[in-house]
Structures are given as structure tokens and as C-alpha cells.
């Protein structure tokens with residue numbers, strides 16, 4: 001994927017034009033500053049228009065952007081003293097999930113996240129961020145370790161999904177995911193989950209049972225990819241754009257449906273445009289979440305987590321078929 | 326990379342093996358004349374439906390386990406007349422305003438006489454009290470949406486409060502796509518509820534029947550203190566076709582069957598239908614607290 005996305009084309013064109021005029025001014029010694037100023041005002045408006053009115057599909061593209069910051073990028077900018085811890089102690093070390101111990105604002109934490117690769121070689125090593133069971137089991141090992149030492153767990157979610165492969169099934173992909181769900185439910189330390197890119201179905205949820213669920217503005221969370229949904233609904237993966245709207249998978253949509261706690265604003269044009277500033281936004285969210293959660297008694301925390309998930313669902317309790325008969 | 330997950334799995338499956346014997350609904354069954362015959366999809370034997378019922382809908386010749394409705398499963402599992410249903414009027418909403426979802430749910434309600442893909446309630450097995458949930462694959466392919474999650478969680482809460490064992494028969498293609506992230510979150514919701522039983526030391530027996538895949542396999546169905554399965558059930562996370570596309574290999578025939586899972590250490594036992602009630606009785610007896 002190139003760095004520019006299709007919906008950004010008018011902005012890029014205008015930006016290029018402005019820089020051409022600037023070069024022209026310099027080289028030919030002609031004063032075009034009025035013209036340039038006008039165009040810059042127009043650019044500002046255009047950016048506001050385009051980035052302020054993104055479709056679900058635009059956001060999907062940003063969530064998948066090859067330059068989009070990954071878990072390790074945020075770890076570098078948000079934490080100190082990070083030490084990566086490897087392996088699930090059963091089978092292997094899955095590079096599609098990274099985790100370790102660190103300090104956040106001076107306090108010890110455990111941090112875990114899906115890790116997409118950067119470039120082909122890294123992507124192969126990290127299996128494009130799609131974990132095998134050993135990845136989920138490593139995550140769980142680190143969470144239990146965090147519980148023992150009473151430090152909060154921070155999870156970054158960024159995966160197309162759990163790896164659909166033969167070896168993954170043989171080693172119990174379903175069990176590994178399910179186990180994380182129930183163990184996270186009972187973990188007696190605060191858990192903050194932040195979707196930073198794609199939150200693809202069960203493989204995302206396996207790091208997602210937390211006390212706070214946050215999403216970056218241009219990230220997605222879904223039960224099935226837009227392409228997969230389109231193939232099922234309209235027998236045409238090309239209708240992914242339409243499926244992305246229908247499925248309500250963007251941060252603004254999910255905030256409105258009250259399925260997430262917080263939407264973290266993004267740098268205009270996407271997190272990759274300014275990692276430092278974006279990390280600053282995430283830091284604010286993490287700080288206030290941990291401040292609140294650290295005040296809660298560890299047993300109450302588990303009870304509140306149960307209540308939080310127990311109320312998710314839309315149903316009608318009165319009007320069943322049998323009642324009507 | 327496209328992840329076909331949830332309903333796809335079951336859709337694949339049903340198009341491949343369309344020759345399931347039709348299990349008539351309760352009303353329809355009473356109207357079926359004596360002597361109606363059915364053909365076994367596996368060995369092609371022609372069997373009287375009445376005879377098939379005597380063997381718990383398992384083929385006498387080849388042990389093929391026919392698909393069961395939730396009603397039939399409850400009849401076979403619980404002591405006669407002991408079942409008390411919970412929340413039977415709960416029906417799905419359409420939180421995403423998803424194309425055709427309301428209509429399809431209504432059609433399934435009409436065709437199956439069920440309000441949703443799970444039936445929950447209380448009853449006894451060999452005199453021992455249990456809370457039970459049984460999924461019905463005829464309703465939206467047994468997929469898990471908000472109603473399945475809510476009914477299960479209410480049943481689990483009762484099991485926790487009354488300190489009764491919880492038994493769940495899974496039969497599902499996974500999460501219900503038409504409810505989007507609401508359905509994904511039912512995986513977390515049911516698992517979080519099961520943690521109540523875990524913390525109170527209450528028994529949960531999970532029985533996986535054909536098929537148990539996607540988000541159901543990757544949540545409550547895999548979380549039993551004891552995990553059982555019926556013979557030759559399809560159990561797995563990802564669909565066969567998507568795995569074959571991903572790894573560019575053909576998978577062995579027994580891939581993702583109950584027997585395959587047993588071989589790979591994922592199940593406690595594969596239990597033929599005729600032994601299910603006695604197996605459950607034994608487990609319950611061992612877990613009785615005085």
C-alpha cells in the first residue's frame with residue numbers, strides 16, 4: 001500500500017501545487033505569496049472537509065495503513081524500562097504477539113499487544129500479526145504474572161484475526177482464545193485495552209476483556225472482515241466498502257452503540273502522521289483510566305468487569321412467538 | 326487475507342452435506358404418520374423413523390448421529406417431565422438495522438417454533454438437579470447473538486446462585502454476523518459469566534455437538550471443567566475452506582472432528598449418544614456435595 005490513500009488525493013494534489021508555487025517563487029524571484037496564502041487557506045478547509053467526513057471504508061484503509069504505528073512503536077513512546085518477555089512455556093514464542101514489563105509514568109505495568117510486521121521480512125516473522133495459540137498463551141502467562149505482582153495490564157489490539165491454519169487448529173486455537181476470555185474476566189488487576197489498528201474477531205477479543213475498552217479514532221473492531229461479510233452477504237468481496245458501513249465497525253460507530261468506553265482522537269490524517277503527538281493522546285487516556293481503576297478494590301474490579309460485559313446485548317424480553325400464540 | 330469466520334463455517338458445511346434427515350418440529354411430528362421412513366445420509370440405509378427414535382436418532386447400521394432439535398436433546402437428557410424453561414419469550418432485536426435480519430429471524434421463528442437458537446432451563450438428570458442450555462442449529466444456524474448470550478448468562482447466574490451444575494450442549498456455526506460487534510462481545514459475556522461458576526467451584530460440563538465452530542468454539546464451548554463431544558462432530562475455530570486457502574494444502578478428512586480433537590488433547594472424551602445420559606449421571610454423582 002502506498003502512503004497516500006485514494007480519498008486523500010485532492011489534498012495531496014493541492015499540497016503539491018502549493019509546493020510547486022513555492023519553488024517557482026524561489027527560483028524565478030516572482031512574488032506569489034498572495035496566491036500561496038489563498039491556496040493554503042483552501043488546503044486547510046479541504047483537509048477539514050475530507051478528514052472530518054471520513055467514510056467507514058476510509059477508516060478501514062487508515063487502520064490497515066502500512067505506515068500505521070504498531071504496538072512496539074507505542075511501547076517505545078509511552079513506556080520506560082520496557083523489557084520484552086518471550087514464550088508461552090508450552091510450545092514456542094509467537095512473534096505475532098509481543099509483551100513484557102515496563103514502567104508507565106513511573107509505575108510498573110505489564111504491556112501486551114498484537115504486532116504486525118514492518119516490511120515483508122518482518123511480516124513473515126510476525127505472521128502479519130495473526131497469532132497462533134502460543135501467542136495467546138504467552139499473553140495469558142504475562143497477565144497472570146502481572147496479577148501476582150499486582151501491576152495493571154495494558155493491551156494493544158491490532159490484528160486481522162487469529163491465524164486460520166492447520167497447526168493453529170491442532171494446537172487448540174479455540175481453547176487458547178476461550179481461556180484468555182475467562183482468565184481475563186477473573187484477573188485481579190486493572191486491564192485497559194486499546195484498539196490501535198484492526199480488531200479482527202476472536203483473535204482481537206482474546207486481548208480485549210478489559211475494564212476499559214478504547215479505540216483510536218481510525219481503528220476498527222469487527223466480528224468478520226468487511227471483505228468476508230461482503231462475500232457472505234452479496235457473494236462479492238468487492239462490496240467490502242458497503243459491508244464496512246453496514247457492519248458498524250468504526251470507532252465512532254461503536255462509541256455511539258456504547259460498545260466501547262472511549263474513542264481516542266487521532267492526528268488529522270491518521271496516527272502515522274505524528275507518532276509522538278498520537279502517543280500523547282493515548283498517554284492521557286491511559287493515565288486517567290489507571291488513576292480511576294487503581295482506586296477500585298481488586299475483588300470489586302472483577303465484579304464490575306462481570307457487570308460491564310453482562311449488560312452488552314440488544315434483545316426483546318416480552319414479545320416472543322410462543323407468547324403471541 | 327480474508328477471515329471467514331462465524332457463519333461461513335456452518336454455511337460451508339450445510340451446502341456440502343445437505344442430506345441431513347429432516348427433524349420435524351414438535352407439532353409436525355405428531356402429524357407424521359406411523360411408518361414414515363428416512364434414509365441415512367452416511368450409509369444410505371432406509372430406516373423407519375420410529376425405529377430411529379428408539380436408537381436416539383443414531384443409525385443402527387453405521388452409528389451416524391442425526392442432528393437433534395433442542396426439544397429432542399432435552400427429552401433424551403433430562404428426566405421425563407423435569408424440564409422448566411427459562412426466558413422462552415426472548416427474541417432478537419436488530420441493533421445494526423442489518424439487511425434482511427428481521428425477516429430471516431421471523432422466518433426461522435415460524436419454521437422452527439423456536440424464539441432463538443438456544444433453549445435454557447432447569448431439570449434433573451437421574452434425580453440430580455442441573456441448569457441446562459441446548460443450542461438448536463435450525464435457528465439461524467445456531468449462531469450466537471445477543472439473545473443466545475443473554476439467555477445463557479441468566480442461566481449461568483441461576484446455576485451460580487443456586488449452586489447447581491451447568492450443562493451446555495453447543496451446536497453453532499459461531500457468532501451471528503448480523504449483530505456485528507454485539508455478537509462478538511457475547512463471547513466475552515458468556516465467558517465472563519462462566520467465571521462466576523469458576524470462582525464458586527461449580528461444575529460446568531460442555532458437550533460439543535455437530536457443529537461447534539467459530540466464536541462458540543472459541544468461547545464457552547471450550548471452557549468446561551469437562552469437555553465432551555458426540556462422535557464425528559465438526560469442531561474448530563476457522564472454516565476448512567479458509568484454512569485450505571491460507572496454507573495451500575488439502576486437509577485430511579478427519580480434520581476438526583471430535584476424534585481429531587481427542588487425539589490432539591482438546592477433549593476429555595468422545596461420548597456416543599447412547600452413553601451420554603449415563604456419562605453425565607456419573608460426572609454429576611462424583612461432583613455431588615453433601
Ligand SMILES: [Zn+2]
Pocket residue numbers: 365366367368369370384385386387388389
Ligand atoms: Zn447409517
